[in-house]
Amino acid sequence: MRTVPGCDSCDTKNKIIRPLITNIQRYSLQDGPGIRTTIFLKGCSLRCPWCHNPETQRTLPEVNYNVENCSGCAKCAEHCPTGATYIEGEGTDSFLRFDRTKCTGCGECVRVCLTGARELIGQSLTIDEIVKEAVADRLFFLNSGGGITISGGDPLYFPHFSIELAKRLKNEHVHLAVETAAFCQWTYLEQLVEYIDLFLIDIKTMDAAKYKKHIKGELGVILKNLENLLEKKASVRVRLPIIPGFNDSLSDYEAFVNYLGQLRGKIASVDILTFHSYGEKKYQFLGREDYQYRSVPNMTYKPIKVLVDMLTEAGFLPGVSLTVGGLIGVNT
Ligand code: SF4
Numbered sequence: 164m165r166t167v168p169g170c171d172s173c174d175t176k177n178k179i180i181r182p183l184i185t186n187i188q189r190y191s192l193q194d195g196p197g198i199r200t201t202i203f204l205k206g207c208s209l210r211c212p213w214c215h216n217p218e219t220q221r222t223l224p225e226v227n228y229n230v231e232n233c234s235g236c237a238k239c240a241e242h243c244p245t246g247a248t249y250i251e252g253e254g255t256d257s258f259l260r261f262d263r264t265k266c267t268g269c270g271e272c273v274r275v276c277l278t279g280a281r282e283l284i285g286q287s288l289t290i291d292e293i294v295k296e297a298v299a300d301r302l303f304f305l306n307s308g309g310g311i312t313i314s315g316g317d318p319l320y321f322p323h324f325s326i327e328l329a330k331r332l333k334n335e336h337v338h339l340a341v342e343t344a345a346f347c348q349w350t351y352l353e354q355l356v357e358y359i360d361l362f363l364i365d366i367k368t369m370d371a372a373k374y375k376k377h378i379k380g381e382l383g384v385i386l387k388n389l390e391n392l393l394e395k396k397a398s399v400r401v402r403l404p405i406i407p408g409f410n411d412s413l414s415d416y417e418a419f420v421n422y423l424g425q426l427r428g429k430i431a432s433v434d435i436l437t438f439h440s441y442g443e444k445k446y447q448f449l450g451r452e453d454y455q456y457r458s459v460p461n462m463t464y465k466p467i468k469v470l471v472d473m474l475t476e477a478g479f480l481p482g483v484s485l486t487v488g489g490l491i492g493v494n495t
């Protein structure tokens with residue numbers, strides 16, 4: 164059973180874990196206002212079946228293997244210390260195999276691969292190193308009203324680390340956002356309020372049973388945290404990932420609008436994020452066969468227009484307190 168991350172009685176490991184970083188992405192335009200640098204932490208307490216960043220779900224290092232770039236030289240197998248990568252068969256009947264259950268993420272195969280077919284996902288960086296890299300685009304932040312976003316995975320899966328990182332980044336006097344599902348102990352979000360200028364909070368469904376069954380989280384914890392943040396006068400944008408067959412029915416929309424309508428004037432905006440399948444290849448490179456949205460087409464504007472109309476009627480102003488697909492040009 165999954166526990167609420169950061170619980171001192173049952174999840175003490177998080178106190179000492181320094182998460183791996185999958186990417187520090189510059190020129191990011193969808194993780195808050197303006198031009199931003201987004202820090203992706205590796206690890207998440209939830210398991211959204213449509214996740215388009217599957218490399219950020221697990222905490223341990225992983226190897227991307229893009230077979231299309233592989234020359235078959237077998238250097239990786241020669242150097243793999245655990246036998247995770249090995250040659251099966253002989254001569255013309257031999258095949259390169261990758262048993263991920265034996266992979267420790269040591270990175271030896273990546274080091275010797277000359278074609279770039281292998282990539283190690285998850286870098287161990289100190290907070291000093293992260294801060295130095297993240298503030299490098301400070302000028303762009305100033306000119307665009309942008310800043311830095313701590314994302315993942317979920318930063319609140321590593322609450323102690325994320326609070327420390329936020330504190331350090333705030334000392335750099337940049338606009339700071341955090342992107343989270345808010346499935347965590349309230350005490351950690353409460354501590355972040357002092358440092359975070361903008362919370363980007365996903366609500367994936369208003370159906371608590373569905374949330375638990377498919378995403379492995381507790382909707383009640385999330386909504387309570389959201390409401391607590393608003394009570395503390397934190398700036399919050401609520402993000403609605405709209406997923407075909409999961410939360411795109413009229414009754415799903417009504418439930419979103421009924422709830423969010425009560426928060427109008429308290430939340431900075433609602434951002435509708437339509438489903439896309441850009442993450443599909445990532446599952447393939449990670450050797451994961453559990454992606455349920457293979458070949459599902461990207462969502463267009465048409466099917467969500469009804470939700471846009473309902474939210475508009477509930478008092479959210481398109482382009483101001485209601486956006487579709489991102490945050491470009493919208494200030495908080
Ligand atoms: S990361 Fe290390 S253990 Fe994993 S396949 Fe490569 S060499 Fe083997």
Ligand code: SF4
Pocket residue numbers: 232233234235236237238239240259272275276277278279280281
């Ligand atoms: S070292 Fe790279 S190119 Fe060579 S077999 Fe391994 S993955 Fe393929």
